[in-house]
Amino acid sequence: MSALPRLSTIFLAAITTLVAVLLYSPLFVPIVSSFFTISHGSVDWSSPTLATYVALAENHDILTALRTTLIVGVCTVILSVVSGTLLALYYHGRRSGRSLLQFIIFLPFLMPPIISGLALLIFFREIGLERSLLTVVIGHTVFVLAIVYRTVLMRLQSMSRTLVDASYDLGATGWQTFWRIILPNLSSAMVGGAILAFALSFDETMITILVTGTQSTLPVRLWAMMRLGFSPDINALVALILMFTVLLCVLAARFLIPRQVATERT
Amino acid sequence: MSKADSTLPAERRLSLLVTVLAFALPVVFVLVPLAIFLGYSFFSVDQGTIVYSLSLGNYVRFFTDPVFLPVFWNTIVLCVSVAIICILLAYPAAYFLTTLKGRWRYALLMLLLVPLLMSYVIKIYAIRSILGLNGFLNKALVTLGILQEPSTLFVFNMNAILLTLTLLLIPFAILPIFLSLERIPQVLLRASDDLGASGLQTFLRITLPLSLPGVASAASFVFVLAIGDFLTPQMVGGISGFTFGRILYSQFGTAYNWPFGAALSVALAVVVIAAILIGERFGRNRGISV
Numbered sequence: 001m002s003a004l005p006r007l008s009t010i011f012l013a014a015i016t017t018l019v020a021v022l023l024y025s026p027l028f029v030p031i032v033s034s035f036f037t038i039s040h041g042s043v044d045w046s047s048p049t050l051a052t053y054v055a056l057a058e059n060h061d062i063l064t065a066l067r068t069t070l071i072v073g074v075c076t077v078i079l080s081v082v083s084g085t086l087l088a089l090y091y092h093g094r095r096s097g098r099s100l101l102q103f104i105i106f107l108p109f110l111m112p113p114i115i116s117g118l119a120l121l122i123f124f125r126e127i128g129l130e131r132s133l134l135t136v137v138i139g140h141t142v143f144v145l146a147i148v149y150r151t152v153l154m155r156l157q158s159m160s161r162t163l164v165d166a167s168y169d170l171g172a173t174g175w176q177t178f179w180r181i182i183l184p185n186l187s188s189a190m191v192g193g194a195i196l197a198f199a200l201s202f203d204e205t206m207i208t209i210l211v212t213g214t215q216s217t218l219p220v221r222l223w224a225m226m227r228l229g230f231s232p233d234i235n236a237l238v239a240l241i242l243m244f245t246v247l248l249c250v251l252a253a254r255f256l257i258p259r260q261v262a263t264e265r266t
Numbered sequence: 267m268s269k270a271d272s273t274l275p276a277e278r279r280l281s282l283l284v285t286v287l288a289f290a291l292p293v294v295f296v297l298v299p300l301a302i303f304l305g306y307s308f309f310s311v312d313q314g315t316i317v318y319s320l321s322l323g324n325y326v327r328f329f330t331d332p333v334f335l336p337v338f339w340n341t342i343v344l345c346v347s348v349a350i351i352c353i354l355l356a357y358p359a360a361y362f363l364t365t366l367k368g369r370w371r372y373a374l375l376m377l378l379l380v381p382l383l384m385s386y387v388i389k390i391y392a393i394r395s396i397l398g399l400n401g402f403l404n405k406a407l408v409t410l411g412i413l414q415e416p417s418t419l420f421v422f423n424m425n426a427i428l429l430t431l432t433l434l435l436i437p438f439a440i441l442p443i444f445l446s447l448e449r450i451p452q453v454l455l456r457a458s459d460d461l462g463a464s465g466l467q468t469f470l471r472i473t474l475p476l477s478l479p480g481v482a483s484a485a486s487f488v489f490v491l492a493i494g495d496f497l498t499p500q501m502v503g504g505i506s507g508f509t510f511g512r513i514l515y516s517q518f519g520t521a522y523n524w525p526f527g528a529a530l531s532v533a534l535a536v537v538v539i540a541a542i543l544i545g546e547r548f549g550r551n552r553g554i555s556v
Contacts, residue, residue: 012358015358019355019440023433026396029392083287090288091288112490114514119300120299121518122524138295142295223497
């Protein structure tokens with residue numbers, strides 16, 4: 001593509017810049033307003049302030065929602081990593097029924113969240129399970145399971161079969177082979193899957209709105225507040241969440257991209 | 267020896283447990299809820315209580331009531347438009363990325379994907395404030411002299427939904443297109459160049475056809491995500507921007523008709539499955555081999 005004429009390169013670069021501006025403008029507005037006061041659409045650049053961050057630290061409503069989100073996220077990660085790994089180990093190398101079960105696991109991720117959410121809502125009602133944080137955790141786990149499963153399965157498939165064979169040849173039991181050989185080889189995929197699961201759970205809004213009880217997670221709380229308009233401290237929260245998610249993203253990339261490739265690129 | 271004897275049954279019990287769980291988990295938490303949901307679509311509601319007897323009433327209502335089919339159709343058109351706009355913006359950007367070398371390529375790709383991780387609700391809120399009457403877009407258009415005075419063209423209507431969904435979903439179009447462009451062997455492009463084709467000819471005859479699977483995947487991703495969204499239309503659509511997702515959601519809130527909502531969900535699921543299958547059919551790479 002070196003023969004690309006100059007004019008078309010300029011055109012492509014211009015479109016790419018436009019796309020970047022479009023994507024970042026919704027992030028730019030709250031971050032700028034977390035440090036500066038904005039009135040009637042124009043920024044007052046003269047007086048930077050951290051007052052919004054101080055106000056955030058005193059907003060109990062938001063902090064409670066944040067804590068709930070973290071609790072839900074951690075429970076979702078534990079449940080989805082344990083069951084996703086279990087399913088990947090079980091389905092790996094099995095032919096009969098695997099594609100059907102795999103399809104079922106992927107359904108909640110492929111279907112619009114409103115359908116998964118409503119199906120779970122009716123299910124909980126039919127089995128008499130009161131809407132609570134438990135139902136939220138189940139909803140999130142069902143949603144992110146496909147990602148964890150897929151991440152672990154891909155690592156399993158790339159793992160050499162000879163490792164397991166060697167372990168058995170050396171007299172190890174199935175249990176020992178699992179703990180000493182398989183699990184250590186899967187660990188980085190599991191960590192990567194866990195980070196992705198946490199990131200998805202942290203921002204899940206649509207399923208949560210449908211299956212939550214009285215306690216709301218951060219996105220649902222923000223959703224409820226948005227109808228009335230946000231107080232400035234929300235902007236501080238946005239800036240912090242952005243930093244946090246970028247950090248998570250960098251971490252996930254570290255664990256998911258194989259080492260050789262990573263060193264090749266740096 | 268005794269140790270082996272005692273671990274063996276334990277191991278067998280464990281593997282039985284794993285087998286049961288491997289089948290039970292997907293069935294109980296995914297298949298059963300979906301089946302109950304489908305069953306609900308044949309029930310009805312009488313004075314606030316659900317009548318558990320089978321009828322096709324909900325589906326008849328969906329097809330005969332003058333309200334639902336037009337909204338359903340308009341929503342499909344809206345989401346197809348979102349997919350088209352996303353692709354028109356994402357394709358040049360993805361193409362530009364593949365012209366870059368090594369580290370820059372992936373750094374810029376990351377830069378364009380990071381906004382995906384940002385809180386969805388916050389983004390809707392920010393976009394709404396940008397599109398608003400006193401928002402940045404109106405300010406810019408007035409300053410540039412395109413508009414005489416701030417316009418309500420982008421507030422609380424279908425345009426607002428279209429723009430917001432597009433802004434939210436562009437990254438989902440960039441990634442599959444980028445991956446399909448990146449997979450095109452450079453040899454083919456050089457061969458085309460050697461054979462005397464111009465840059466435009468190479469693009470139209472080699473690059474574009476080979477990247478169409480990525481475009482199909484991108485379109486199907488964006489369409490499915492757009493049509494399933496009920497929060498964005500609720501937040502930026504106002505009264506005139508009424509989409510299928512909102513009607514569906516309202517059946518579980520204010521309208522309180524779960525069985526009818528379930529029937530509407532079935533209609534939505536049919537469209538989504540069709541979109542996924544079309545994306546899958548055309549999104550598969552048919553043998554680029556060198």
